[in-house]
Amino acid sequence: MADTPITLHERQYHQLKAVLARLRMDSSARVVFLVDKDGQEIAVQGEIGNLDTTSLASLAAGNVAATGGMAQLIGEKEFPTLSHEGAHESIHISVIGRMLLIVVFDERSSLGLVKLRSKQVSQQLAAMMEEIVNAPKDDSDSPFAGITDEDIDSLFQ
Amino acid sequence: MTFINYASREINCKIVYYGPGLCGKTTNLQHIFEATAPQARGKLISLATETDRTLFFDFMPLELGTVRGFKTRFHLYTVPGQVFYDASRKLILKGVDGVVFVADSQEERMDANIESLYNLEENLKAQGYDLMKLPYVLQLNKRDLPNIIPAADLAAELKRKEEPVVEAVASSGAGVFDTLKAVAKQVLTELRKG
Ligand SMILES: Nc1nc2c(ncn2[C@@H]2O[C@H](COP(=O)(O)OP(=O)(O)O)[C@@H](O)[C@H]2O)c(=O)[nH]1
Numbered sequence: 001m002a003d004t005p006i007t008l009h010e011r012q013y014h015q016l017k018a019v020l021a022r023l024r025m026d027s028s029a030r031v032v033f034l035v036d037k038d039g040q041e042i043a044v045q046g047e048i049g050n051l052d053t054t055s056l057a058s059l060a061a062g063n064v065a066a067t068g069g070m071a072q073l074i075g076e077k078e079f080p081t082l083s084h085e086g087a088h089e090s091i092h093i094s095v096i097g098r099m100l101l102i103v104v105f106d107e108r109s110s111l112g113l114v115k116l117r118s119k120q121v122s123q124q125l126a127a128m129m130e131e132i133v134n135a136p137k138d139d140s141d142s143p144f145a146g147i148t149d150e151d152i153d154s155l156f157q
Numbered sequence: 158m159t160f161i162n163y164a165s166r167e168i169n170c171k172i173v174y175y176g177p178g179l180c181g182k183t184t185n186l187q188h189i190f191e192a193t194a195p196q197a198r199g200k201l202i203s204l205a206t207e208t209d210r211t212l213f214f215d216f217m218p219l220e221l222g223t224v225r226g227f228k229t230r231f232h233l234y235t236v237p238g239q240v241f242y243d244a245s246r247k248l249i250l251k252g253v254d255g256v257v258f259v260a261d262s263q264e265e266r267m268d269a270n271i272e273s274l275y276n277l278e279e280n281l282k283a284q285g286y287d288l289m290k291l292p293y294v295l296q297l298n299k300r301d302l303p304n305i306i307p308a309a310d311l312a313a314e315l316k317r318k319e320e321p322v323v324e325a326v327a328s329s330g331a332g333v334f335d336t337l338k339a340v341a342k343q344v345l346t347e348l349r350k351g
C-alpha cells in the first residue's frame with residue numbers, strides 16, 4: 001500500500017497560485033513554487049522561462065531531506081528554512097508541514113525580504129494544504145475508477 | 158505519493174529502482190532516457206561521485222501519455238547501492254508508489270542481492286510501507302554475462318510474492334521498458350482502487 005493519493009482540485013489550485021503570485025510580488029522574486037516533500041511540483045508562479053522546475057523540485061526535496069537527516073543526527077527535528085546564495089541568483093526554501101515553499105530570487109530582492117514574506121504566508125499555505133490533504137475522498141468521481149487494462153496498455157504503444 | 162492535479166490534469170507517481178551497487182540501476186534510467194522522445198522526458202539528473210558511483214540519487218521525470226484525459230508523469234529515482242549510503246536510500250523511499258528491484262545475475266553478486274533486498278524491506282518498513290502490498294517488480298539484470306545464475310534459481314531465491322519477474326540486459330536496453338511497464342501498470346491499477 002502506497003500512501004493515499006493527494007488530489008488537488010481546480011479551485012484549490014487557483015487559490016494556491018494566487019497566494020504564490022502575491023508572495024512573488026511582495027518579495028520581488030523571480031519564481032515562487034510549492035513542492036511536495038517527495039519532490040513533486042504542486043504550483044508555480046513567476047518568470048519560468050526555460051527553468052527546469054521539475055528537476056528543481058526534485059533536487060530541493062532531496063536537499064531538504066538530506067539536511068533534515070543531518071538535523072536529526074545532531075538532535076534537531078528539522079531545519080525549517082534553507083537558503084543558498086549565489087553571485088546573482090539565490091534560493092530560499094521553507095518547510096511548511098509536508099510542503100516546501102521555494103523562492104528563487106536575484107539582486108532585485110534580498111534574503112531578508114524573502115525570509116520575511118515567506119514566513120508571512122506560511123500559516124495560510126499550511127491551512128490550505130491541510131484542507132487539501134484532509135478533504136473527504138469521493139472515489140465515485142475519480143477519473144481512474146473506471147480505468148481499464150487497455151487504457152494502461154495504450155500508454156506503452 | 159501519487160499526486161493528482163485536476164487543474165493541470167496531471168497525475169504524478171514516484172518509482173524507485175533499488176538494488177546492490179553496480180547492478181545496473183543507473184543504466185536502466187540511461188536507457189529510458191536515450192530511448193524516449195525529448196518532449197516526453199526531462200533531464201536525467203545524476204548526483205554521482207567522481208568515480209561515477211551514484212551518491213544520492215538519479216532522477217528523471219517521464220511522461221508516458223494520457224489516461225482518461227490526465228497526463229501521466231512518472232518520476233523515476235535510483236538509490237545508491239553502497240552499504241554506507243543507507244541514510245540517503247531511506248530518504249528516497251519516502252512517498253514511493255512503486256519499486257523495481259534490480260538484481261545482478263552474476264554468481265558472485267548473489268549475497269549482495271540478498272542483502273540489498275533485505276535492506277529494502279527494512280527501509281520500507283521504517284517508512285511505514287509493506288513490500289507485500291506495494292507495486293513491485295523483480296528485474297534479473299546482466300543476463301548477457303557468462304557467470305550468471307539460471308533465471309529460475311535466481312527468481313526462486315529473490316521472489317517475495319507474485320511480482321512480475323523480468324530478465325534484462327540494461328546495457329543494451331533489453332527488458333528495460335518491460336520492467337517499467339510492469340511497475341507502472343501496477344501503480345495505475347492501484348489508482349483504480351482509489
Ligand atoms: N554486461 C552488462 N553490464 C551491465 C548491464 N547493466 C549494467 N551494466 C554495467 O554495470 C556497471 C554498473 O552499472 P550502473 O547502472 O552504474 O549500476 P548502479 O550502481 O546500479 O547504478 C556499468 O558499467 C554498466 O555498464 C548488463 O545488463 N550487462
Ligand SMILES: [Mg+2]
Nearest residue numbers: 182183210211
Ligand atoms: Mg547508480
